[in-house]
Amino acid sequence: MPVYHILSLSLDEKTMAQRIKGIERETPITITVNGQPMQAYAGESIAAALMAAGFRAFRRTEASGSPRGFFCGMGVCFDCLVTVDGAPNKRSCMTEVVEGCVVETAKG
Ligand code: FES
8 A cells, every 4th residue: 555645645735625515514603813704613623724724834933934734633743833812832733613712823
């Protein structure tokens, strides 16, 4: 069985993180991301909501400014850090969206 590195996949980026049609979602909620209202669904992670909205870089490293975003999806790599309700360095893949929460990217 071949092993694929995520960066070598040739899928169109728009199809990689769309919400799956036909899946029943929890209640739609509104969160604020970088000062803009954004729809999310109760029960999903902030990372899932950001990815579905088209975000790929959630922050930049202090040393080189390299973009970082969703990588492991299970709380190990800390690449997905964002600020949530003023609290910096929250792992967006491990943090559930809450109605009215305020998320800031590029500050984690
Ligand atoms: S994506 Fe690795 S900790 Fe969130």
